Amino acid sequence: MKPTLNKVPRHIALILDGNRRFAKRLMLKPNKGHKWGAKKVDRLFDWCKELNIKELTLYVLSLENFNRPKYEFNYLMDLFRNEFDRLRNDSRLNEVKINFIGRIWMFPKDIQETMSYLMNKTKNNRKFILNFAMAYGGRAEVIDAIKKLAKDIKNKKVNIDKINEKTFSKNLYLDDEPDLIIRTGGEHRTSNFLIWQSYYSEWVFLDVLWPEFSKKDFVKCLDDYAKRERRFGK
Numbered sequence: 001m002k003p004t005l006n007k008v009p010r011h012i013a014l015i016l017d018g019n020r021r022f023a024k025r026l027m028l029k030p031n032k033g034h035k036w037g038a039k040k041v042d043r044l045f046d047w048c049k050e051l052n053i054k055e056l057t058l059y060v061l062s063l064e065n066f067n068r069p070k071y072e073f074n075y076l077m078d079l080f081r082n083e084f085d086r087l088r089n090d091s092r093l094n095e096v097k098i099n100f101i102g103r104i105w106m107f108p109k110d111i112q113e114t115m116s117y118l119m120n121k122t123k124n125n126r127k128f129i130l131n132f133a134m135a136y137g138g139r140a141e142v143i144d145a146i147k148k149l150a151k152d153i154k155n156k157k158v159n160i161d162k163i164n165e166k167t168f169s170k171n172l173y174l175d176d177e178p179d180l181i182i183r184t185g186g187e188h189r190t191s192n193f194l195i196w197q198s199y200y201s202e203w204v205f206l207d208v209l210w211p212e213f214s215k216k217d218f219v220k221c222l223d224d225y226a227k228r229e230r231r232f233g234k
Contacts, residue, residue: 007226009179011055012048013201015193016041017185018209025209031075036211038083045092047215049128051222057101057131057178059193063140066106077108080134084114093118095127101173102136103144131174138195145171172196180225182218184210200232 016037023033041058048056061076068076087093100115107115148171152158158167169175177197183190186207190198204221206213 008051008053008222009202009225010053011057011176011178011180012053013057013059013178013181013194013198014044015059015181015183015185015191016210017183017187019211021185022209022211031072033211034076034079038079040211040213043215044213044218045130047218049092051219054127055129055131055176055178057133057174057194059133059136059191061102061134061136062192063103063106063135063137064192066135077111080107080111081114084111084118087118088114088121093122093125095125096122097125097129098122099129099131099174100134101131101141102134103140104135106135133173133193136173136193138192141173142196144173169196177201179230180204180221182206182221184208184213200230202228202230 019033019037020030021033022036023030026032045056065076066073087098098118098121100119104112104115145168149158149163149168153160174194174197177199178194178201180203181190181194181198181201182204184206186205186209188205190203194201202225204224206217206221208214208217
């Protein structure tokens with residue numbers, strides 16, 4: 001199953017929404033839905049490679065998610081430990097560059113170490129890029145970029161008169177712009193995701209919950225994107 005139109009986006013981002021509601025529908029504990037969601041991420045990765053999508057950015061955990069109930073938060077941390085440890089020996093990483101974007105210093109030290117290991121191991125790979133947005137918030141990203149620039153200005157590394165959009169983008173967690181952003185789960189809002197980078201992205205909102213998201217749904221989103229005319233204000 002492939003898109004019917006030959007116009008595949010280079011960079012796709014996804015808001016992975018609906019894990020807890022999926023678990024509730026199956027009469028499971030809410031946190032169990034996250035495990036189903038993690039399995040779907042693994043399948044999505046393969047779909048992107050098959051369809052020749054070069055970059056994928058996933059909104060995995062927001063800053064606000066750190067306020068989840070303690071039992072659910074601890075479950076998520078254990079899930080990240082298991083999934084990232086599994087990635088260490090995943091043969092697919094031979095051609096994938098992995099990035100973790102956000103305030104990753106907020107995670108437990110062992111998870112930070114695994115994140116650093118994966119980024120260092122894959123830093124020279126160029127065929128495919130996979131970005132995990134974790135402890136992420138779009139406004140926080142802008143504030144952190146401003147702080148970095150302010151520090152460089154203070155240390156006379158940057159001339160304030162030379163600052164432009166390109167300069168600012170290089171100080172963000174993610175210096176790239178997704179062509180298409182997909183949000184599952186039925187909500188029709190952007191939820192503080194890539195507020196700088198998405199200024200001309202195409203958006204698709206789906207009622208499908210993230211663990212239910214299928215390859216058919218994915219291809220339908222790509223077909224929808226292919227039918228749109230991107231004029232970038234021109």
